[in-house]
Every structure is written in C-alpha cells, then in structure tokens.
Amino acid sequence: WRLAEFLQAFVERLNREAIAHSVLIGSGGTRVAVFPHRQPGPRSARAACDTASLGHALLGWWALPRRGALRSLDEASVAVCLRALALPPEGHSRVINALAGAGWAIGSDAELTV
Numbered sequence: 001w002r003l004a005e006f007l008q009a010f011v012e013r014l015n016r017e018a019i020a021h022s023v024l025i026g027s028g029g030t031r032v033a034v035f036p037h038r039q040p041g042p043r044s045a046r047a048a049c050d051t052a053s054l055g056h057a058l059l060g061w062w063a064l065p066r067r068g069a070l071r072s073l074d075e076a077s078v079a080v081c082l083r084a085l086a087l088p089p090e091g092h093s094r095v096i097n098a099l100a101g102a103g104w105a106i107g108s109d110a111e112l113t114v
Helices: 003-016 053-059 067-072 077-085 089-101
Strands: 019-025 032-037
Touching: 003 032, 003 067, 003 089
Parallel strands: none
Antiparallel strands: 019 032
C-alpha cells in the first residue's frame, strides 16, 4: 500500500501542475513507471505522429492503424514526434518538485538532462 500512497501523491501533484503523464503498473503491482510528458497541441506532435497513438509513442510502442503506415515512419519523423512530447526544461524541475513534495527522497544529483 505504501507504493500506492506515494504514487497517488505524485500523480496528484502532476495533475495540479497540469503535467500530462502515462502510468504503467507492472505485474504484481510492485513496480510502477510514470512518464511525464508534454501534452501536444493539435498541430505540433499530432501532425508528426498522425500514424501512432501519442501516449504509446512516448513509451516506444507504435500502434499503427495500417501496415503501410510502418513504411512511412523514418528516424526523422519519429524524432520530431518524440521531441514534441518531451518536457521543456522547466517541466523537469516541476517533476522533481512534485516527486519531492510527494515524499520521494530526491538526492542533490537529481538533475535531468535533455
């Protein structure tokens, strides 16, 4: 239950900060991954990622609606899509603050790099 309490506190803080995120819970419920990301506008990442679900693309899963869509994906278009979903630098510090506020022990070297 302790993990669930920490997770809930963190997710609540992300919601208050209006930081979009995806949550994965591992089998057995003992491992959790939270992926904060930018919520793309209708023309930014959506245009670059029109063949894939944005949340899944962030996690590296490209659910493509048709076989031909795979051929249209190249390194450049994937990079544009993922760049549009990446948090801006100030978003990184907001995530660190949300973790610390939720009770996670954050060391002095908790610096995120792009």
